[in-house]
Amino acid sequence: MATSRTSAPVLIVGSGPAGLTAALYTARANLHPIVLEGAEAGGQLMLTTEVENYPGFPTGILGPELMGKMREQAERFGAEFIRADATKVELAGPPFRAWVEDVEYTGKALIISTGAKAKMLGLPGERQYLGRGVSTCATCDGFFYRNLELVVVGGGDSALEEATFLTRFATKVTVVHRRDRLRASKVMQDRAFANPKIGFEWNSTVADVLGEQTVTGVRLRNLEDGTEKVLPVAGVFVAIGHTPNTDLFGGQVELDQAGYIVTPNPPSTATSVDGVFAAGDVVDHTYRQAVTAAGTGCAAAIDAERWLEAHGHDSGATTDNWE
Amino acid sequence: MDPGRGDHPFEEVEVHRGRGPDRTDDMTKAAAVTDATFDSDVLQSSTPVLVDFWAEWCGPCKMISPVLEEIADEHKGKLTIAKLNVDENPDVAMRYGVMSIPTLALFIGGVEKKRLIGAMPKRNIVTELSEFIG
Numbered sequence: 001m002a003t004s005r006t007s008a009p010v011l012i013v014g015s016g017p018a019g020l021t022a023a024l025y026t027a028r029a030n031l032h033p034i035v036l037e038g039a040e041a042g043g044q045l046m047l048t049t050e051v052e053n054y055p056g057f058p059t060g061i062l063g064p065e066l067m068g069k070m071r072e073q074a075e076r077f078g079a080e081f082i083r084a085d086a087t088k089v090e091l092a093g094p095p096f097r098a099w100v101e102d103v104e105y106t107g108k109a110l111i112i113s114t115g116a117k118a119k120m121l122g123l124p125g126e127r128q129y130l131g132r133g134v135s136t137c138a139t140c141d142g143f144f145y146r147n148l149e150l151v152v153v154g155g156g157d158s159a160l161e162e163a164t165f166l167t168r169f170a171t172k173v174t175v176v177h178r179r180d181r182l183r184a185s186k187v188m189q190d191r192a193f194a195n196p197k198i199g200f201e202w203n204s205t206v207a208d209v210l211g212e213q214t215v216t217g218v219r220l221r222n223l224e225d226g227t228e229k230v231l232p233v234a235g236v237f238v239a240i241g242h243t244p245n246t247d248l249f250g251g252q253v254e255l256d257q258a259g260y261i262v263t264p265n266p267p268s269t270a271t272s273v274d275g276v277f278a279a280g281d282v283v284d285h286t287y288r289q290a291v292t293a294a295g296t297g298c299a300a301a302i303d304a305e306r307w308l309e310a311h312g313h314d315s316g317a318t319t320d321n322w323e
Numbered sequence: 324m325d326p327g328r329g330d331h332p333f334e335e336v337e338v339h340r341g342r343g344p345d346r347t348d349d350m351t352k353a354a355a356v357t358d359a360t361f362d363s364d365v366l367q368s369s370t371p372v373l374v375d376f377w378a379e380w381c382g383p384c385k386m387i388s389p390v391l392e393e394i395a396d397e398h399k400g401k402l403t404i405a406k407l408n409v410d411e412n413p414d415v416a417m418r419y420g421v422m423s424i425p426t427l428a429l430f431i432g433g434v435e436k437k438r439l440i441g442a443m444p445k446r447n448i449v450t451e452l453s454e455f456i457g
Contacts, residue, residue: 039386039444046382064382083389085444101446131423131440140381143409144422214422235422 005080008034009313010304011107013086013098014245016043017290018280018297019113020070025301026111027077031308034105035079036086036098042067043115044242044281045290047137049165054290063139066290091252094275094311108313109275109304112249112261113297116242116281116288121153125209126238133215134236138162142169145235151176151218153206154239160188162239167197174231176201178223201231209236244282253278260285269300275311277303352395353404358414365405366433371456372403376426378410383442384425390445391427394452402456429455 010026012019015037026033045051048063057066075081082100089110090097096110118136120126126134135141138152142165150170152163155177163173175192180202182189192198207221207228217232244260254262254272261278263269269277279300280293353375356364365372375391377384395404409416409424419428419435429437429452436455439448 039390040383040442041386042382046386048382049380062380064385067382131426132420133422135423136441137381137383137423140378140383140425141423143378143380144416214420 005034006104007095007106008032009108009308010111011096011098011105012036012111012113014038014043014113014115014280014282015041015071016045016113016115016280016293017070018293020067020074021294021297022111022113022279022301023074023079024077025298026304027074027079029301029305031305033079034107035081036100036105037081037083038085041083047139049139051290086248089248089252091249091273091276096276109277109308111300111304112276112278112282113280114245114282116244118238119241119243121206121238121240123206123208125211129209129211129215132213133211133234134209134238136238138165138237142166145169147171148234149232150235150237151231151233152237152239155179155182155184156239156241157184157188159239160184160192162237163198164191164195166237167195170197172197172199174199174201176204176206176220178203178205206236242281242288246282258285267299269296269303275307352392353406356405356407358412361407361415365430368403370401370403371429371431372405373452374428374430375404375406376409376416376421376424376428377406378408378424381424386442387425390448393445394448398456431455
């Protein structure tokens with residue numbers, strides 16, 4: 001969606017539930033947000049199917065559909081979207097500046113909601129066979145594994161959700177987890193344990209991904225006794241957690257050791273840079289839910305609005321003369 | 324692979340069809356190709372064809388769909404974009420060993436010259452294709 005405007009009272013980077021909720025609230029506050037929504041617009045929910053825990057949808061809603069509706073709702077109130085990744089930011093402001101290649105966007109206040117991305121195992125075979133048996137998106141690629149055997153690596157909710165989903169296609173799904181118990185929620189565990197197609201390899205990691213043209217198996221290492229064995233499978237789905245998307249911001253705003261943006265005075269979403277706010281999974285390594293991201297996105301919008309008011313921004317002003 | 328409609332694993336998904344914003348439905352800049360038309364529309368095309376292997380249930384496919392429209396717009400006459408729904412057209416997807424979507428495959432003179440797997444920014448797609456489409 002093209003826009004002629006490149007400056008706004010509020011600039012938002014990221015378009016998952018946090019960014020889109022911030023866009024909705026700032027748009028309704030007449031702050032004419034511009035959202036750099038990124039090449040992976042919609043964020044991690046675009047990789048899911050049924051979302052069963054977003055309040056207000058008693059029979060569930062598809063992740064991409066939920067994100068489509070959030071975007072539509074923000075757009076209805078005047079949020080503008082740039083469908084490209086920010087390639088550089090400059091947080092010495094206000095105004096705060098972000099670039100998409102050589103196009104510069106500025107915001108008097110900035111909301112960072114760039115989320116997190118799935119971690120990979122970091123094995124040579126994993127990269128080699130990405131898209132040829134190694135997948136990071138069960139909902140996208142499960143279809144191609146009809147009547148085949150798979151492994152899912154991980155022990156959290158997303159791992160079990162993927163394993164459960166993949167049993168629609170696969171004859172057997174083995175969950176490989178490095179501990180002897182799962183981190184996943186009770187309801188997901190119950191569902192997985194009750195599924196006859198799901199098996200477990202406890203206290204184990206994937207030592208390598210094996211293949212020829214495509215994946216033919218994984219080499220598993222038992223962490224207790226160090227023994228290794230090969231499990232013949234056609235596909236490997238990785239769900240071992242997330243890492244925040246903060247490469248753009250390093251050195252310009254305080255990050256914690258794991259790379260998440262620090263908001264030093266919660267519940268405020270203010271970061272170490274005055275006028276820069278952060279919300280959603282880029283901050284949150286505790287809850288990481290769509291609804292908590294939306295909640296903090298709302299908080300960031302209100303924080304930004306109040307900050308702008310305190311700094312003399314008249315929200316009735318047109319977008320051209322706020323400077 | 325037998326995607327018999329009766330026991331389709333994504334039946335639940337299909338119930339929702341049309342409720343969400345679907346950028347592929349009103350696609351005007353990319354032609355749909357099928358198992359039946361792939362040979363004539365893609366392999367025998369006189370211009371390079373970028374085939375977008377996609378499916379309704381695939382979120383990242385929806386992410387890149389508008390990007391592909393832009394690319395089609397900017398390369399009129401030099402590049403055709405063709406969308407192949409893998410759900411409805413499993414033969415071509417299987418023939419080319421597609422195991423992950425979105426997959427973009429560039430065909431020139433009936434030969435696959437380049438394959439890009441997964442959603443990626445527009446500039447990456449354009450850079451990857453540049454040596455073939457100028």
